Amino acid sequence: MRYLAYKEKLDRCYTAVLMDVMDTMGLRVQCLSPNIRPLDNKMRAWGEAVTLYCERVSERPAQPYQLEMETIDALKPGQIIVAQCNSAEPCAFWGGLLSNAVLGRQGAGVVTDGFSRDYAEIVSLGFPVFCAGLSPYDSLGRLDAQERGIAVVVGGVRVRPGDLVYGDADGVVVVPQVAAEEVIARAWEKVQGENRVREELRAGASVVATFRKYGIL
Numbered sequence: 001m002r003y004l005a006y007k008e009k010l011d012r013c014y015t016a017v018l019m020d021v022m023d024t025m026g027l028r029v030q031c032l033s034p035n036i037r038p039l040d041n042k043m044r045a046w047g048e049a050v051t052l053y054c055e056r057v058s059e060r061p062a063q064p065y066q067l068e069m070e071t072i073d074a075l076k077p078g079q080i081i082v083a084q085c086n087s088a089e090p091c092a093f094w095g096g097l098l099s100n101a102v103l104g105r106q107g108a109g110v111v112t113d114g115f116s117r118d119y120a121e122i123v124s125l126g127f128p129v130f131c132a133g134l135s136p137y138d139s140l141g142r143l144d145a146q147e148r149g150i151a152v153v154v155g156g157v158r159v160r161p162g163d164l165v166y167g168d169a170d171g172v173v174v175v176p177q178v179a180a181e182e183v184i185a186r187a188w189e190k191v192q193g194e195n196r197v198r199e200e201l202r203a204g205a206s207v208v209a210t211f212r213k214y215g216i217l
Contacts, residue, residue: 002048003164003180004078009188010046015166015173017194021186027179032155032172036111038130039119041169045128047080047108049163049174053147054114056087060141067145072098077106082159083145084152085114091137094129096121103127111165111172113154114143130167190216 003010015031022030038044052071071081081102085093094110096118102110109128115135116122122129151160157174159165164175164183175183193216200210211217 002078002162002177003046003184006184009184009191010166012191013046013166013184013187014191015168015170017187017190018166018175018183019173021183021190022173022175022179024186025179025183027176027183030157030174030176032111032130032157032174033113034171035132036113036130036155036172037132038128038167038169039116039134040123043109043126043128043130044168045080045109045111045130046164046166047078048076049082049159049161049165050075050079051148051150051152051159051161052081052083052145053150053152054083054085054087054093054139054143054145056089057141057144061144064140064144067148068098071145071148072101072105072107075102075105075107078108080108080165081110081112082152082154082165083110083112083114084154085112085143087114087143089137089142090115090133090135091139091142092117092135093139093143094131096125099125099127099129109167111154111167114139128167130172 093114094116111130116131162177164180
């Protein structure tokens with residue numbers, strides 16, 4: 001929702017260019033761990049972070065899935081769920097039914113350091129899920145959400161509600177909300193510059209001369 005005004009530009013950006021820009025701004029550790037991958041490399045998503053913190057449990061909670069359901073019900077168009085799953089046990093935080101629910105709310109996708117299941121259904125939906133792996137185990141009695149709307153740490157990066165989260169085949173990057181407007185503007189300029197460089201290199205231009213001319217590689 002927060003970033004829909006930049007849709008035209010963000011649709012043409014990608015994680016690498018956003019990270020390049022943040023590097024120049026001193027924001028050098030904004031890529032989630034590379035083990036957090038899209039279920040399908042064609043998946044791509046960006047949006048305003050809505051956060052969820054989950055913990056390992058040893059028995060069925062009195063109100064299972066409660067915070068997960070509340071988070072989805074409160075979701076606004078263009079928002080993306082980012083979940084920290086504090087559990088070494090490979091149980092599925094995410095699945096097919098929840099993916100349908102987020103699609104129904106016009107959510108942008110899900111990013112989690114936990115696991116997912118229902119691979120075939122999610123991929124057939126084209127719903128972007130970035131996760132640490134797949135597992136048939138249900139989270140019920142193994143993992144449960146404890147808080148929502150707080151800062152979480154996913155893949156080694158702190159994510160706050162309202163941050164811009166962007167995922168594609170290369171991985172997932174987090175743009176802090178306070179820097180998002182500048183990062184988007186500078187990334188858009190770099191995308192256009194890279195397009196010019198790409199055309200000249202494909203036409204046979206010298207790599208050294210082209211880099212000297214544009215400072216882009």
